[in-house]
Amino acid sequence: MDTDLLTLVEHLRQEFESKTQRWISKNQEEGLLDAVFCRRGCVHCCTFAVQTTLLEAFPIAAQVTPEVAALLEKRVERLVELAESALDVDDFDERHRREPGLCVFLNAAGACSIYEIRPFGCRQTISTLPAQFCAPGVPVGLTDSEAETYQAFLDFSPISNGEHHFAASIMDWGSTCSDILLELMQQNWGFSIEGELTVLVFLLLDADFQTAWTHRDISGLKQWVRYKGVGHPFLFTLETGD
Numbered sequence: 001m002d003t004d005l006l007t008l009v010e011h012l013r014q015e016f017e018s019k020t021q022r023w024i025s026k027n028q029e030e031g032l033l034d035a036v037f038c039r040r041g042c043v044h045c046c047t048f049a050v051q052t053t054l055l056e057a058f059p060i061a062a063q064v065t066p067e068v069a070a071l072l073e074k075r076v077e078r079l080v081e082l083a084e085s086a087l088d089v090d091d092f093d094e095r096h097r098r099e100p101g102l103c104v105f106l107n108a109a110g111a112c113s114i115y116e117i118r119p120f121g122c123r124q125t126i127s128t129l130p131a132q133f134c135a136p137g138v139p140v141g142l143t144d145s146e147a148e149t150y151q152a153f154l155d156f157s158p159i160s161n162g163e164h165h166f167a168a169s170i171m172d173w174g175s176t177c178s179d180i181l182l183e184l185m186q187q188n189w190g191f192s193i194e195g196e197l198t199v200l201v202f203l204l205l206d207a208d209f210q211t212a213w214t215h216r217d218i219s220g221l222k223q224w225v226r227y228k229g230v231g232h233p234f235l236f237t238l239e240t241g242d
């Protein structure tokens with residue numbers, strides 16, 4: 001793997017973290033944010049389908065233990081079934097929060113085992129309300145008073161985008177960082193790959209996928225992804241520059 005590209009990914013992560021800290025401090029000082037409620041052991045957001053770029057998946061794949069590799073294989077099987085049976089991407093995202101279980105990178109203590117190198121898709125999810133508001137299905141399951149608090153936040157808080165209680169600006173920066181990485185891949189390889197986190201890591205553990213990537217063999221990559229059964233667009237996307 002090109003170490004210059006990985007260094008750029010690391011710089012982008014650091015920049016993202018500094019910008020996030022500045023955003024938190026500024027909004028706390030201005031009274032717009034009580035606190036960031038994300039804590040070790042609070043795992044609600046680790047039920048989301050995490051969209052990831054291949055550049056972010058490389059260092060993660062390098063850290064996978066045999067135990068996690070076994071979990072990945074089973075998880076990918078479930079995700080393929082889910083993608084194939086989902087009505088649309090919203091149905092896939094919603095069922096992903098309930099059906100396949102928690103992320104395979106959570107350790108027994110409920111902490112992210114790849115925290116330092118977790119993708120932007122995870123970094124950008126910063127809760128501005130307490131944990132109960134992050135549970136799958138919210139606002140279903142909230143008490144009447146919690147539901148009122150939630151709706152008032154969505155309707156009136158300047159740090160909300162009106163759709164959810166995760167810090168909207170930080171989510172936008174995360175998307176921008178992902179776009180930068182997709183562009184870097186296009187410039188350096190002539191194609192870009194993104195997809196569901198566990199699917200990309202699963203593919204990178206495969207020697208044939210690695211060989212096709214090393215040779216920048218686009219048709220070989222596509223063929224291998226189809227052969228592995230993970231080519232569904234909710235799970236894997238390869239874009240060429242043309």
Ligand code: SF4
Nearest residue numbers: 046103105106112122
């Ligand atoms: S990679 Fe880490 S932060 Fe992201 S969903 Fe998995 S356990 Fe949670």
